[in-house]
Amino acid sequence: MKYSQRPKYERRNETIAVLVMILLCIPVLFIYFSFFANAFILDSTGELTLQNFQFLYQPIQLSQYTVEPIGKAFRNTVIFTAIATTLEVTISCMAGYALARMEFTGKRVISFSLLTLRLFPGVLLLIGVLYVLLHLGILNTLTGVIVVAIALRLPGSTFIIRNFFAGIPQDIENSALVDGCNRLTAFFQVIIHMVKPGLASISIFAFMSAWSNYLLFNVLIFNTKTPVLATYLRVLSRNDQMIADYGVFAAMAMVYMLPVLIFFFISQRQLMQGTISGGKGI
Amino acid sequence: MKQNMRQKNMQAYLFLSPFLVFITVLYILPAILTVIMAFTSLDSAFIWKFNGINNFRKILMDPNTPIIAWNTVKYVGITIFLTVVLDLFFAIMTTYFIRDERKGNIFKSILMIPMITPGVVYSVLWLWLLEATPNGLANKVYMALGGSEPLNWIAQYPFVIIIAATLLTSIAYGTTVFSSAVKSIPENQFRAARVDGAGEWEIVRNIILPNLRFHITFIALWETLGLLTNYVTIMLITNGGPGVQTEVWALSAYHKAFSDSQYGYGAAISLVLIVVVMVLMLVIGAVMHHQEKSRS
Numbered sequence: 001m002k003y004s005q006r007p008k009y010e011r012r013n014e015t016i017a018v019l020v021m022i023l024l025c026i027p028v029l030f031i032y033f034s035f036f037a038n039a040f041i042l043d044s045t046g047e048l049t050l051q052n053f054q055f056l057y058q059p060i061q062l063s064q065y066t067v068e069p070i071g072k073a074f075r076n077t078v079i080f081t082a083i084a085t086t087l088e089v090t091i092s093c094m095a096g097y098a099l100a101r102m103e104f105t106g107k108r109v110i111s112f113s114l115l116t117l118r119l120f121p122g123v124l125l126l127i128g129v130l131y132v133l134l135h136l137g138i139l140n141t142l143t144g145v146i147v148v149a150i151a152l153r154l155p156g157s158t159f160i161i162r163n164f165f166a167g168i169p170q171d172i173e174n175s176a177l178v179d180g181c182n183r184l185t186a187f188f189q190v191i192i193h194m195v196k197p198g199l200a201s202i203s204i205f206a207f208m209s210a211w212s213n214y215l216l217f218n219v220l221i222f223n224t225k226t227p228v229l230a231t232y233l234r235v236l237s238r239n240d241q242m243i244a245d246y247g248v249f250a251a252m253a254m255v256y257m258l259p260v261l262i263f264f265f266i267s268q269r270q271l272m273q274g275t276i277s278g279g280k281g282i
Numbered sequence: 283m284k285q286n287m288r289q290k291n292m293q294a295y296l297f298l299s300p301f302l303v304f305i306t307v308l309y310i311l312p313a314i315l316t317v318i319m320a321f322t323s324l325d326s327a328f329i330w331k332f333n334g335i336n337n338f339r340k341i342l343m344d345p346n347t348p349i350i351a352w353n354t355v356k357y358v359g360i361t362i363f364l365t366v367v368l369d370l371f372f373a374i375m376t377t378y379f380i381r382d383e384r385k386g387n388i389f390k391s392i393l394m395i396p397m398i399t400p401g402v403v404y405s406v407l408w409l410w411l412l413e414a415t416p417n418g419l420a421n422k423v424y425m426a427l428g429g430s431e432p433l434n435w436i437a438q439y440p441f442v443i444i445i446a447a448t449l450l451t452s453i454a455y456g457t458t459v460f461s462s463a464v465k466s467i468p469e470n471q472f473r474a475a476r477v478d479g480a481g482e483w484e485i486v487r488n489i490i491l492p493n494l495r496f497h498i499t500f501i502a503l504w505e506t507l508g509l510l511t512n513y514v515t516i517m518l519i520t521n522g523g524p525g526v527q528t529e530v531w532a533l534s535a536y537h538k539a540f541s542d543s544q545y546g547y548g549a550a551i552s553l554v555l556i557v558v559v560m561v562l563m564l565v566i567g568a569v570m571h572h573q574e575k576s577r578s
Contacts, residue, residue, distance in 0.1 A: 128312025
């Protein structure tokens, strides 16, 4: 219904609601803006500056610590996020397809475990995971964190994408099969295109959670040889001692958050849809 | 026919094998290990030595246990209640009162910002906001409103702060779910109510809330599960302190296992929580089953 055609009380309510929401959102936005504004202010004098961004290309001195430039941590984060996201999406897609579309022995058991695992918080098992990684010889490595990050999110993504596959009419697949496709070619040429919204939403969740992950690096990596952005920033802002001043930290945080924000603005709609279809959040 | 079935199985398990490998090695195996570890005195030397139920006895004897348990109940209870209330408020505001989807989505996106902020940044944002000096933003506001001395917020109100910080990150999920539920209520229900002379409050109470009944139950249970097990926000802001004032059950398992390397003891603490989580999962399963039945 056009705005001008709607009843008067509805328009009045909408105006009030918009005003209330603006009032409630302002503090949050204000806090974020003031925090990130620190990045451009020199802590000692208060003047505008880009000096806080020196960590981008050279080592910087913060009280008695020398901080390496951010490059290595940034590269590790990109590698980690790219591999974890790709593998998570691929593996959950394959499993989701089989569970939605194929008949096989043991389907009931696996479907039921998927439902259970989707609800079960994997972080409770980290102590056991640590031991498994130790035995596989990948504790303390990026590979180790990647496989754990994938595993913890697999049940959730598989569950979402399975529901998308289940929503495709069987006829479409049958006609692809009749037209000379086998299961694999039908999957890649026809079916995969029909679940694009689902793929988009699980990819977004996978990306966001990989990029911001801190816990797994904290628990599974014990040295500073494999820094990622999360641990790089955390070292400078421990609870007992804030090493970086807020100017430098805000500058780093900005570099860290920029990809997330860009991604967020591009993908808001899918993010909301994904949330509705049962995403576990980030 | 038999040949056919075998071929089908081959094909399906080809698709499933990576999934099954990951799940077996990193879910099922660790689950079994955690249960076994809970009955050992495993530490950083990784020597398996069974000590029966000693770990559980230790949990019961620890004077901090009742405090941590009570903290967990308080933290989860208060946060859940406020989350559901705020979710409902924001969903109704942005979907029912603001009919323009574009405007509603802008507000919902703003609510998502805390959720997408990486934990290490989000926590420092709070530390910066609540800085104990007169330069801290919260203190500036406080003193402008007539406060005499700058407050050390985190030392004085640690519990309120971790609840507020968690609350802000958890609003987006429920709001989105409730909002899509509000959207799916047929418009003529509202119109009929208005013809009968119902006010907005009555519409919210008698039409929207009953329509959202299952969603509310689901979100409440789902968020409880998350809050019981997600300790990253607390860890990054107060790390359980001062003392054990904000220590919750999951965080204490983390501290025992990963800060003190008492893997066996940490596993025992986790196992207690795992049992609670399993009970909760049964309830969620029952609720979802009930919902499906009443839909069909």
